[in-house]
Amino acid sequence: MNKLQLASAWGLAGFVMVAIAQPVQADVNKVTVVEVIPTATGIEIVVKTTDNKPLQVFTSSYGKTFVANVLNTQLQLPDNKNFRQVNPTEGIASVSVTQQGANSIRVIVTGTSSLPTAKVQKSDASGGLRQRSLVLSLTSPVGTTAQKPISKPQVPAAPQNETVPEENFTQEKPASAEQDEDIEIVVTGEQQTGYNPAKAITATKTDTPLRDIPQSIQVIPRQVLEDQGVTRLQDALQNVSGIAKWGNFGGTEGGGFVIRGFQQDAIFRDGFRNSNFYNFPETANIEQIEVLRGPASVLFGQAQPGGIVNLTTKKPLREPYYNLSFEAGSYDFYRSTLDISGPLNADKNLLYRLNIAYQNSDSFRDFVNTERFFIAPVFTWEIGDRTNLSLNFEYLYNDPLYDRGLTALDDGSLSLPINRFLGYPSLDDYTQKFYRGGYIFEHKFNDNLQIRNAFALTSRKYGGENVNNNGDLIDDRFFPKELRDDSSIDESY
Structure with a gap:
């Protein structure tokens, strides 16, 4: 048939x-620009925001790595990418800025032989390049400097899949972008997001x-x-x-x-x-x-x-x-x-x-x-x-x-x-x-x-x-x- x-x-x-x-929460600063500027003694990391609000920064260091956690911020660089630069100057191996959680970013700097020293600078009120910015001034280490271990430090909460060694760890007290104080900067690896997508189109088109x-x-x-x-x-x-x-x-x-x-x-x-x-x-x-x-x-x-x-x-x-x-x-x-x-x-x-x-x-x-x-x-x-x-x-x-x-x-x-x-x-x-x-x-x-x-x-x-x-x-x-x-x-x- x-x-x-x-x-x-x-x-x-x-x-x-x-x-x-969807609008972003009003009390959260948007980070739209991240720049690494070479200086005579090292580099400056400029993290520029859209609002001229004080930023609360928590800093810590271990080994050759410095970490600065900036609260109430969201990383919104072009193409929704994180920032990373390798070997920006002599003595510093890498610099990265990544989103950590919903409303905080993390700045990570790693020295080649020892820990760099850093200073938090407040925003420039004159309206120049650093207006509405967080500036970290880093000095390249001259030589390898051994750090004294601190017994039972209070380590800030680390993101998932990130391991923080218990030895050779130092932690600074929280710093504000409006204060000037010496800090030490540490770099760690970035967490991959291949299994954890951040966005979708279907629900709202x-x-x-x-x-x-x-x-x-x-x-x-x-x-x-x-x-x-x-x-x-x-x-x-x-x-x-x-x-x-x-x-x-x-x-x-x-x-x-x-x-x-x-x-x-x-x-x-x-x-x-x-x-x-x-x-x-x-x-x-x-x-x-x-x-x-x-x-x-x-x-x-x-x-x-x-x-x-x-x-x-x-x-x-x-x-x-x-x-x-x-x-x-x-x-x-x-x-x-x-x-x-x-x-x-x-x-x-x-x-x-x-x-x-x-x-x-x-x-x-x-x-x-x-x-x-x-x-x-x-x-x-x-x-x-x-x-x-x-x-x-x-x-x-x-x-x-x-x-x-x-x-x-x-x-x-x-x-x-x-x-x-x-x-x-x-x-x-x-x-x-x-x-x-x-x-x-x-x-x-x-x-x-x-x-x-x-x-x-x-x-x-x-x-x-x-x-x-x-x-x-x-x-x-x-x-x-x-x-x-x-x-x-x-x-x-």
Whole structure:
């Protein structure tokens, strides 16, 4: 029996969004500039804030390292990065400024042979460079100086994964930015945040810190995906509670997810509906996965109240980046990926990123195999300091063997081995093709107000000849089958 089916669906996604970021607490100073200035005797570290308020500084030192904790401050440097400089002058190995907790920063300086000495200078009221600033003047050590150990010092609370030695430790009393006193500066390593993402977009459609999001949201960062070797979305979502896979659509990795008891077929990509029950998303160009649980999913239009899954894709980088990987596994599983990015011109205002993936594998099931190819280029034009335009495109080709699995007898028993394939491999011609293109335009009026305009066009084609089930077992002996020739087209924008 031959059947021909043609389906077409159109949908309209959200088009324009104005985003207002969450304001920072009024009593917290924003650190916007960090500078290291060489002097005749060493260096000066200038930490510039937006408000001319006194800063409370707690200092300590151990070994060759000086630490200054500045309270009621938030580090807001360009690109939300920490500050680090290696070998700024002779006698000092490195200087770093990092965010510690929600409302404090840490200045760390390490000497090459011994501990540098430092002095806290108050702000310059004349309106010069040091207005609304904390200035640490450091003198490079002349030679190695052994420090006397202090018995049972009171050590300030150290961040997680940071070890402070009990010996050779000295601590100064708290200092204010309006006081001038000698302090000793110590440098320690920086804590990595690969498993601890700080922001998410899904809950508010803005780049919002997780601590400011009242909804239930969980983020799977890229570092977790790489360390676990994730190649399927359903494997990545095992890291999230309250969500489970349902359906597989003939072994094609289609299907949906059950979130808090509600079946959700659609998967979102950068805020747009990207797939349905009959196809699946590729993971090669995913930066992080965000799962929003609860009725806040209505923010994305027609969605189940249990929640949604939103995939955030990789963005172009200003510095050259190249990554080539190859994986091999059981049942002749082979997968290779390419991820490259960087600027296209000397001004670094035209950026690109390209992700390519190829996968070929067999299965524990007889005659079942899959071949897949994926490519996703992205181009970003930084029109100005506050204006960006990004163009993106994706193409996915998937050629699986359509496999409806086994069937059970009337008494619920299974009389066939799990590797038995009940179809006809020579008659299978089922394929999936996926096209997606669009743009994202962003303009920031200031730090608290921006406008964002985005558009995405998606076309999904799937079908071909395949052998499908055509009813239940007859007398526990005969399994009815039918040869189908389905062809479906699903387009949305």
